[in-house]
Amino acid sequence: MKKRVFVVIPAYNEETVIGSVIHALEKQGYKNIIVVDDGSLDATYTISSKTGIIVLHHLLNRGKGAAIRTGVEAAHILDADVVVTFDGDGQHDPADISILLQKINAGYDVVLGSRFLKKQQKIPILKRVYNIIANVTTYVLFGITVTDSQSGIRAYGKKAFFALDSCHDRYEFDTEVLREIRRLHLKAIEVPVHVRYTAYSQNKYDKQTFTSGIWTFIRMFLAA
């Protein structure tokens, strides 16, 4: 039996690229797309709605984790078998989703896309440093070794849907999912994925900054 796949895109102030991200996914054949507009102050909601996909709107900005959980809940209501999370800033390649789905088909509950498993990718040095710190923190707090604890492209099988319920709203969500994978003994694997850092994604003012990174770090300790 073929599985019902939903792609969930958390989006906050992504009016510049959200249209092209949706079209790229549709071009790859994915029609069940849910954009969760996380209280954007720009035209993200309007642009997404015009494409005819499912668009949910948070009245207030609640964070990436909260937006993903809303999207996953919506997908669950719509009888999804698999949910793929996909960043709204255009950094991921829709072609990678099929690799994640292959692993879900192979029996994994969670498949984590890793930007660092794929060689010869242009990743800013600061991103690499942040990622090493996040990976070490993840290992110290939860005893899990991963190469990309902050990846936004992930696939969740039905068994893993409820694992997201006990996670926080903000950026620490990505790491908390790993904690839940371990706690609930879910079968997980990392697969290499492409990443494209554009001038747009690098200059976005609401991305994780150094200060917010420290707060995320503190919250991760509190949540451990």
Next chain:
Amino acid sequence: MDVYTNVFSCIIMDISLYQYGIAVIAAYIVIRRSIMFFRRIQNQSFLKFFSFVTIWGGIAIFALWPSLAREITHALGMGENLNTIIFITFIILFTLVFRLLTLIERLESDITSIIRKDALSTLLPTKLRKGTQDEK
């Protein structure tokens, strides 16, 4: 003249730079709050104004005249138990901060739940395109 010179030199000699710094910051906050209150800026209740003036005014006074704290404890009959009082105060403050953090976290969680419920209320299965989207 001698009295004034003595008082002036006493202030200059006995007060460190950091004490002046704290006093200036405290004075700035008190003045700013006073202006906000008297200009009737939104959310500036009398209780807020009074709390700020009392706390920051107190900080300024104790920064400039630290010995005043000892004199007050003696006058109240607490004698050398000042350290115990400070310790207990810290415990109370930490407990309060912890309770506040817990409360804020619960409120944040409640807000997210309401926002999510509202977002999902617009979800209609008819929005789904015909047929199921399966794996490629």
